[in-house]
Amino acid sequence: MQTILGIPAPLLFGQLLIGLINGAFYALLSLGLAVIFGVLNVINFAHGALYMMGAFVGWFLLTHLGIGYWPALVLAPLVVGAIGIVIERTMLSRLYDLDHLYGLLLTFGLALIIEGLFINYYGVSGQPYAPPQALQGGYNLGFMFLPAYRGWVIVASLIVCFGTWLLIERTQLGAYLRAAVERPELVRAFGINVPLMMTLTYGFAVALAGFAGILAAPVYTVSPIMGQNLIIVVFAIVVIGGLGSILGSIVTGLGIGLVEGLTRTFWPEASSTVVFVIMAIVLILRPHGLFGRPRE
Amino acid sequence: MSDRPAILEVRDLHAWYGESHILHGVNFAVGEGEVVSLLGRNGAGKTTTLRAIMGLVGRRTGAIKHRGDEIVSLTPDRIARRGIAYCPEERGIFASLTVEENLMLPPVVQPGGLPVEEIYELFPNLKERRTGASGTRLSGGEQQMLAIGRILRTGAKLLLLDEPTEGLAPVIVQQIGASVRRLRDLGFTILLVEQNFHFAARLADRHYVIEHGVVVDRYSRDDINQRMGELNKLLGV
Structure with a gap:
């Protein structure tokens, strides 16, 4: 069998694939957090809970209403986005004039409440969710076996991430958003309804979390704690990429997934710690993150 | 008062930032097509007056009439949509936007704005640097031109300019002055806040002097030469 640095090649590629999927x-998720932090100045601790809700919406649609994966791929983000809009309008928007800490505490509390409610009704063992018919099976790539659904996850995530990047960096709407990050007051004085834009931004960013959730449902089990497991790593990624940096969060997200995969192959014990080691090193060498700009 | 119909009328305007009461009953009016300047020392309340008109202060009371409609309780975006544009003292050029993105940022609020080519004609420096560079890589003078240029596109007919000459070299100040004159010829109405009295004196049809948050005096263009002594005393120049 072919080996690379003493590791069987299929094992290495398998771990890299898992890393890429996680990435x-x-x-x-880090893209959504970066957008929310940039525009609303809120550290959205509820992001993991909303991601979990995306998966549960998909599961619920299938089990109770018989609605399958493909419609759920659109419906779950819409439902989660709508919930986000309600959260922003009724609670978050009252905290913008206060310190970051209040937004963080509010969303942290919301995450605890949402996850607590789901644990109460569904326990922590998780619900199964099968991949759609069209994406079952897989491809033999020669050097490894690629399950079709996992390939789809990577493609779908890249498309959505790149689309979001285009939207923010290359459109007039994105220019309003970038300008509002710097000087919300002046953008409003140009005639833009900035509060409405902030509400829609939050809705859109948590819809991304909902999209990640339904995308994850066939990969991980649909469980109330699936977001908790992920969110701390995702925060570390946002810090590494640079708070508020769109491109930074995308590239760093994928990169950290790969680094974790590599670490799992060569030094399994360190695989869940490596991201925090990287975060510490980046914070020492580049306090604003790999792609970040100092805030004025 | 001018003989032209008032486009903006401010009556007994009070404004607060948090607990500090900054404006104590400001009164003045701007006629359609006029250039009016607000003069006064540092901290007199000139900038706050402009910000209060745009709705950018914590709290305000009194009356602000734009074309006869009361706007004192509107939000800044609604005020802008009526055709009032604001160019802040700090210029407010966005670092994460290119020069061209900065220029194209403010949405068109009314028909009749200047075409982009005409803005580039007014400020040729901007045309050379429009792509690639971030807006904040421009020189101070170019940033000021960009800050004025971008609000000409929107169709707003009433421009609030806060210290457009601050910190600029004399040759740039002259260029800005020529642009403001040209804008008046194009039919814009301009409310100008200035520290640079000589710049304002050459441009404005009328002047109001603000002190401690109230208008203490007013001068027409013709008054200025005869009353230069008392003006100098008021402004401390």
Whole structure:
């Protein structure tokens, strides 16, 4: 059998694939966090809980209403986005004039409440969710076996991440958003309804989390604690990429997934710690993150 | 008062930032097509007056009439949509936007704004640097031109300019002055806040002097030469 640095090649590629899949979810989630932090100045601790809700919406649609994966791929983000809009309008928007800490505490509390409610009704063991018919099976790539659904996860995540990047960096709407990050007051004085834009931004960013959730449902089990497991790593990724940096969060998300995969192959014990070691090193060498700019 | 119909009328305007009461009953009016300047020392309340008109202060009371409609309780975006544009003292050029993105940022609020080519004609420096560079890589003078240029596109007919000459070299100040004159010829109405009295004196049809948050005096263009002594005393120049 072919080996690379003493590791059987299929094992190495298998771990890299798992890393890339995790990275695809990291990228989607850290992208949303970066957008929310940039525009609303809120550290959204509820992001993991909303991601979990995305998966549960998909599971619920299938089990109770018989609605399958493909419609759920659109419906779950819409439902989660709508919930986000309600959260922003009724609670978050009252905290913008206060310190970051209040937004963090509010969303942290919301995450605890949401996850607590789901644990109460569904326990922590998780619900199964099968991949759609069209994406069952897989491809033999010669050097490894690629399950079709996992390939789809990577493609879908890249498309959505790149689309979001285009939207923010290359459109007029994105220019309003970038300008509002710097000087919300002046953008409002140009005639833009900035509070409405902030509400829609939050809705959109948590819809990304909902999208990641339904995308994850066939990969991980649908469980109330699936977001908790992910969110701390995702925060570390946002810090490494640079708070508020769109490109930074996407690239770092995918990169950290790969680094974790490599670490799992060569030094399994360190695989869940490596991201925090990287975060510490980045914070020492580049306090604003790999792609970050100092805030004025 | 001018003989032209008032486009903006401010009556007994009070404004607060948090607990500090900054404006104590400001009164003045701007006629359609006029250039009016607000003069006064540092901290007199000139900038706050402009910000209060745009709705950018914590709290305000009194009356602000734009074309006869009361706007004192509107939000800044609604005020802008009526055709009032604001160019802040700090210029407010966005670092994460290119020069061209900065120029194209403010949405068109009314028909009749200047075409982009005409803005580039007014400020040729901007045309050379429009792509690639971030807006904040421009020189101070170019940033000021960009800050004025971008609000000409929107169709707003009433421009609030806060210290457009601050910190600029004399040759740039002259260029800005020529642009403001040209804008008046194009039919814009301009409310100008200035520290640079000589710049304002050459441009404005009328002047109001603000002190401690109230208008203490007013001068027409013709008054200025005869009353230069008392003006100098008021402004401490």
